[in-house]
Amino acid sequence: xxxxxxxxxxxxxxxxxxxxxxxxxxxxxxxxxxxxxxxxxxxxxxxxxxxxxxxxxxxxxxxxxxxxxxxxxxxxxxxxxxxxxxxxxxxxxxxxxxxxxxxxxxxxxxxxxxxxxxxxxxxxxxxxxxxxxxxxxxxxxxxxxxxxxxxxxxxxxxxxxxxxxxxxxxxxxxxxxxxxxxxxxxxxxxxxxxxxxxxxxxxxxxxxxxxxxxxxxxxxxxxxxxxxxxxxxxxxxxxxxxxxxxxxxxxxxxxxxxxxxxxxxxxxxxxxxxxxxxxxxxxxxxxxxxxxxxxxxxxxxxxxxxxxxxxxxxxxxxxxxxxxxx
Amino acid sequence: xxxxxxxxxxxxxxxxxxxxxxxxxxxxxxxxxxxxxxxxxxxxxxxxxxxxxxxxxxxxxxxxxxxxxxxxxxxxxxxxxxxxxxxxxxxxxxxxxxxxxxxxxxxxxxxxxxxxxxxxxxxxxxxxxxxxxxxxxxxxxxxxxxxxxxxxxxxxxxxxxxxxxxxxxxxxxxxxxxxxxxxxxxxxxxxxxxxxxxxxxxxxxxxxxxxxxxxxxxxxxxxxxxxxxxxxxxxxxxxxxxxxxxxxxxxxxxxxxxxxxxxxxxxxxxxxxxxxxxxxxxxxxxxxxxxxxxxxxxxxxxxxxxxxxxxxxxxxxxxxxxxxxx
DNA sequence: TGCGAATTTGTTCACGTGAACATTGCTTGG
DNA sequence: CCAAGCAATGTTCACGTGAACAAATTCGCA
Numbered sequence: 221x222x223x224x225x226x227x228x229x230x231x232x233x234x235x236x237x238x239x240x241x242x243x244x245x246x247x248x249x250x251x252x253x254x255x256x257x258x259x260x261x262x263x264x265x266x267x268x269x270x271x272x273x274x275x276x277x278x279x280x281x282x283x284x285x286x287x288x289x290x291x292x293x294x295x296x297x298x299x300x301x302x303x304x305x306x307x308x309x310x311x312x313x314x315x316x317x318x319x320x321x322x323x324x325x326x327x328x329x330x331x332x333x334x335x336x337x338x339x340x341x342x343x344x345x346x347x348x349x350x351x352x353x354x355x356x357x358x359x360x361x362x363x364x365x366x367x368x369x370x371x372x373x374x375x376x377x378x379x380x381x382x383x384x385x386x387x388x389x390x391x392x393x394x395x396x397x398x399x400x401x402x403x404x405x406x407x408x409x410x411x412x413x414x415x416x417x418x419x420x421x422x423x424x425x426x427x428x429x430x431x432x433x434x435x436x437x438x439x440x441x442x443x444x445x446x447x448x449x450x451x452x453x454x455x456x457x458x459x460x461x462x463x464x465x466x467x468x469x470x471x472x473x474x475x476x477x478x479x480x481x482x483x484x485x486x487x488x489x490x491x492x493x494x495x496x497x498x499x500x501x502x503x504x505x506x507x508x509x510x511x512x513x514x515x516x517x518x519x520x521x522x523x524x525x526x527x528x529x530x531x532x533x534x535x536x537x538x539x540x541x542x543x544x545x546x
Numbered sequence: 547x548x549x550x551x552x553x554x555x556x557x558x559x560x561x562x563x564x565x566x567x568x569x570x571x572x573x574x575x576x577x578x579x580x581x582x583x584x585x586x587x588x589x590x591x592x593x594x595x596x597x598x599x600x601x602x603x604x605x606x607x608x609x610x611x612x613x614x615x616x617x618x619x620x621x622x623x624x625x626x627x628x629x630x631x632x633x634x635x636x637x638x639x640x641x642x643x644x645x646x647x648x649x650x651x652x653x654x655x656x657x658x659x660x661x662x663x664x665x666x667x668x669x670x671x672x673x674x675x676x677x678x679x680x681x682x683x684x685x686x687x688x689x690x691x692x693x694x695x696x697x698x699x700x701x702x703x704x705x706x707x708x709x710x711x712x713x714x715x716x717x718x719x720x721x722x723x724x725x726x727x728x729x730x731x732x733x734x735x736x737x738x739x740x741x742x743x744x745x746x747x748x749x750x751x752x753x754x755x756x757x758x759x760x761x762x763x764x765x766x767x768x769x770x771x772x773x774x775x776x777x778x779x780x781x782x783x784x785x786x787x788x789x790x791x792x793x794x795x796x797x798x799x800x801x802x803x804x805x806x807x808x809x810x811x812x813x814x815x816x817x818x819x820x821x822x823x824x825x826x827x828x829x830x831x832x833x834x835x836x837x838x839x840x841x842x843x844x845x846x847x848x849x850x851x852x853x854x855x856x857x858x859x860x861x862x863x864x865x866x867x868x869x870x871x872x
Numbered sequence: 873t874g875c876g877a878a879t880t881t882g883t884t885c886a887c888g889t890g891a892a893c894a895t896t897g898c899t900t901g902g
Numbered sequence: 903c904c905a906a907g908c909a910a911t912g913t914t915c916a917c918g919t920g921a922a923c924a925a926a927t928t929c930g931c932a
Contacts, residue, residue, distance in 0.1 A: 226888055237912045242890055250910060272663040273602035274888035277917050282599075284642075284663070291628055298624045302617055305645045309652070314659055316610075316642050319631045326635070333640055337598040337610070472824075479828050498798075499825035502805050552918055563882045568920055576880055600918035603887050 225268045234262055245270075276338040284314045285525060286334040288344035290322045290442075295497035296468045296514060297345075300366075303518035304343065311526055322442060324349040335361065341525040346370035348410040348441065364521050369412045375534030377524050379517055380413070383466075383494075383541035384420035386510040390464050390492045390543050391424025393508070399462040399490060401433060405450045405474055406466025408439035417466035436460050447473025455481045455489075462490035471495065475507075486546070496544060506546030513539050551594045560588055571596075602664040610640045611851060612660040614670035616648045616768075621823035622794040622840060623671075626692075629844035630669065637852055648768060650675040661687070667851040672696035674736040674767065690847050695738045701860030703850050705843055706739070709792075709867035710746035712836040716790050716818045716869050717750025719834070725788040725816060727759060731776045731800055732792025734765035743792035762786050773799025781807045781815075788816035797821065801833075812872070822870060832872030839865050 223229065227245070231238040236255070243251045244259035245268075251259075276282050285308055289297045301317060308315045316339065318330035327347045334342060343364045351372065365378040394402050404421045407414030418439060425432050435458055438450035447470030454460050455477060463478075465471035471494040478485060484504045485491035493500060493509035500507040516539055524537075549555065553571070557564040562581075569577045570585035571594075577585075602608050611634055615623045627643060634641045642665065644656035653673045660668060669690045677698065691704040720728050730747045733740030744765060751758050761784055764776035773796030780786050781803060789804075791797035797820040804811060810830045811817035819826060819835035826833040842865055850863070 224888095227890090228888070238888090239890075239913080240911055242888095243911085246890085250908095252910065255910080269658060269662050271603065271888050273599045273608075274917090275890085276599035277597065277603055277887095277919095278889055278891090279917070280889085292618065292631070293621065293624050293628050295619070295621075295624075298619050298621075301643070302619050302645065305618070305643060309645070309655075312659075314642055314644070314663065316640055317627070317631060318640070319628065319635070329635075332595060333638075336595050337640065475828065476824075497825075498802075499823075499828065502801065502825065502829045550918095553920090554918070564918090565883080565920075566881060568918095569881090572920080574920095576878095578880065581880085597918050600887090601920085603889095603917090604919055604921090605887070606919085 225263075225266045226271065227268075230259065230263055230266060230268060233266070234258065281340055282338045283312060284316055284337070284339045284341070285522070286330070286339045286342040286344075287315055287317045288320055288327060288330050288342065289317065290345055290347070290469070291319055292317065294444075294468050294472065294495075295499075296495040296512065299514045300518050303515045304522060307519050307522040311522065313522075313526075320345075320347050322347045324351055327351070343521045343525070346372065348407075362525055364524050366517065366521060367413060369536070377533055377535050377537065379520055379524075379537045379539070381512050381517070381541050382538045383413075383510050383512070384416060384423070386541040386543040387417055387420035387464065387466070388424040388427065390508070390510060391421060391430075392428055393543065393545060394462045394464070394490055394492070395424075395428035395430055397462075397490065400430065401436060401458075401460045401462070402430070403436040403438070403454045403458070403460040403463040404466065405438045405447055405454075405463065405470055407442040407470065411442065414439060414442070414466070421464060421466065442467045442469055444469040444473035444476070446470060448477045450474070451477035452481070455483065460489070462492070464492045465494045468495045471509075472497075475503075492543075501546070508543070508545045510541050511544045512541045551589075551592045552597065553594075556585065556589055556592060556594060559592070560584065607666055608664045609638060610642055610663070610665045610667070611848070612656075612665045612668040612670075613641055613643045614646055614653060614656050614668065615643065616671055616673070616795070617645055618643065620770075620794050620798065620821075621825075622821040622838065625840045626844050629841045630848060633845050633848040637848065639848075639852075646671075646673050648673045650677055653677070669847045669851070672698065674733075688851055690850050692843065692847060693739060695862075703859055703861050703863065705846055705850075705863045705865070707838050707843070707867050708864045709739075709836050709838070710742060710749070712867040712869040713743055713746035713790065713792070714750040714753065716834070716836060717747060717756075718754055719869065719871060720788045720790070720816055720818070721750075721754035721756055723788075723816065726756065727762060727784075727786045727788070728756070729762040729764070729780045729784070729786035729789040730792065731764045731773055731780070731789065731796055733768040733796065737768065740765060740768070740792070747790060747792065768793045768795055770795040770799035770802070772796060774803045776800070777803035778807070781809065786815070788818070790818045791820045794821045797835075798823075801829075818869075827872070834869070834871045836867050837870045838867045 227241045228238045231241045241259050244256040287304060292298050292301055305315050320326045324347045328351055341362045343366055345366045346368050363376045365376050369378045406417045409415050422432060440446040451474035465474050483489050485507050486505050491507060493507050496509050496511040500509055520537055553567045554564045557567045567585050570582040613630060618624055618627055631641050646652045650673045654677055667688045669692055671692045672694050689702045691702050695704045732743045735741050748758060766772040777800035791800050809815050811833050812831050817833055819833050822835050822837040826835055846863055
């Protein structure tokens with residue numbers, strides 16, 4: 221039926237130049253109020269919607285934010301994406317989500333795709349490892365790194381979680397309960413977050429004058445499988461009475477291993493999770509955890525990308541995590 | 547530094563016409579192999595990426611799929627989005643996610659935004675209610691309705707879950723355990739799914755020759771709050787010994803009410819959830835549920851939008867849910 | 873050898889938008 | 903009463919891509 225409504229079709233309809241229509245719709249000062257009103261009125265009647273592709277081709281900034289996450293099933297990432305979507309909604313932005321599965325090839329592909337559709341703003345949870353391909357796509361793109369930090373060949377603002385105090389508190393909490401053999405499962409040195417969490421755990425042990433037990437400290441890639449595998453081994457072979465997790469996925473994996481072994485967190489083994497998915501309050505008597513303030517992170521990310529703040533500073537924005545004891 | 551690499555810049559670089567470049571890159575037959583190879587080689591060297599905005603402006607189909615979900619925190623939607631993202635990845639499509647919060651105004655806005663960026667393929671969980679605005683944007687857009695069906699003024703393929711057998715099974719299962727006062731909380735008649743689930747519940751009661759107890763049957767909007775409110779009331783005021791939920795959000799809400807009342811599912815009250823989030827295996831002795839085959843749904847949606855199958859048929863694709871007893 | 877046909881490459885145009893520059897008409901001050 | 907200045911509107915162009923049409927080159931076969 222009806223043709224697509226463009227600035228030109230409105231112009232023809234009103235018998236004026238398409239530029240007057242363009243100016244009227246973008247509130248350019250030099251348009252008679254009568255003209256502007258007539259144009260806006262008619263545009264509304266005809267159901268005009270600006271063609272974003274045409275704008276993008278002219279080089280105008282796209283109203284799209286790209287979001288790269290390892291996955292979106294883990295409740296932390298889901299909540300983050302959810303909040304990002306709401307924040308974007310509020311600023312008339314759209315959200316394109318790519319899942320990396322913490323695989324660097326996927327990350328590269330995703331960035332290329334975003335570049336392809338002219339996206340100039342990206343929030344990403346960087347995948348551990350080094351990117352081979354030139355990440356030159358990112359040249360005129362604002363990138364925010366989230367949760368982790370990696371050298372992507374250019375300074376970028378980064379949003380990190382300062383979880384060291386909470387992790388130290390967790391150890392102190394367990395020590396106060398009399399635990400001596402506390403296990404730790406977390407990301408490895410590939411990630412800044414992995415390093416700092418492990419350091420915090422050790423510092424926690426030191427402060428409570430507990431001996432570090434190497435066989436109870438496991439690190440690896442930040443995956444669910446890694447958490448599950450290590451937890452299984454610890455539960456079956458080592459005599460740990462408590463466990464601290466340093467990572468969203470890892471924590472879920474470890475919890476799975478716990479359940480499959482028939483253990484109940486807080487009854488048979490004191491478990492400290494990471495992040496605060498809603499089901500933590502429902503499992504057993506509730507699971508204690510290092511809670512990350514998700515929503516502030518998301519709003520910060522959108523703010524950084526929309527405010528005229530830092531273009532390519534390498535400022536690190538820290539949000540403090542807290543220990544929730546249940 | 548370097549300018550953006552376009553088909554024209556490559557042409558100038560090679561001293562040929564931009565059309566030869568265009569043809570070479572799109573594997574047009576009438577290009578000498580030597581030329582094609584040279585062009586592709588140079589394109590790779592220079593890091594050429596096709597400008598999707600320009601393509602979209604010409605009217606070419608965009609490689610973007612729009613996804614409208616109530617939220618993305620509920621694990622069913624999260625899993626669905628996750629699988630969609632993977633399926634899209636496999637077909638070089640990008641996923642734009644909009645959250646409706648089951649609010650029709652948001653739904654309209656989201657569709658308009660997608661139209662704005664020239665998206666011609668949309669998967670949506672329709673929000674209950676009637677849309678005021680002309681959904682004319684959808685004119686040349688393929689829309690798939692998911693999980694629910696609503697008249698959007700045009701026939702669309704729809705992907706539904708046939709959960710009636712599973713719900714009847716659930717009632718039978720509870721009846722076999724000796725339950726007489728089984729509560730039901732689900733969506734209301736506004737939704738096709740609400741109607742059919744309630745009907746299945748009633749049918750289940752009838753088949754087991756149980757009397758229907760009106761005060762234990764609650765319906766309303768498909769929200770978490772609704773589930774929580776009704777469950778609270780039932781738990782505090784009515785003497786139900788079992789509860790069946792008909793909806794993802796509703797089920798989580800009801801579970802929350804259960805927990806806050808200090809009850810344990812399967813110990814103090816037999817609870818049948820809806821959907822199968824991972825934590826169901828972790829709560830108490832495990833929560834029985836009406837499990838929906840998420841991944842097939844997602845792949846089906848992408849298939850329908852990419853295959854040259856039905857353009858605007860109103861075919862209903864059904865996937866059967868099953869009762870998982872834990 | 874020559875001429876139409878097939879192959880390969882080139883030129884122009886449109887898509888929708890808005891910047892830059894051009895034109896029209898009106899006001900104002902000398 | 904006219905020039906200068908400004909407000910309002912109009913015309914042209916570019917953005918990157920690929921269809922349509924045009925031109926050049928090569929090929930096949932009489």
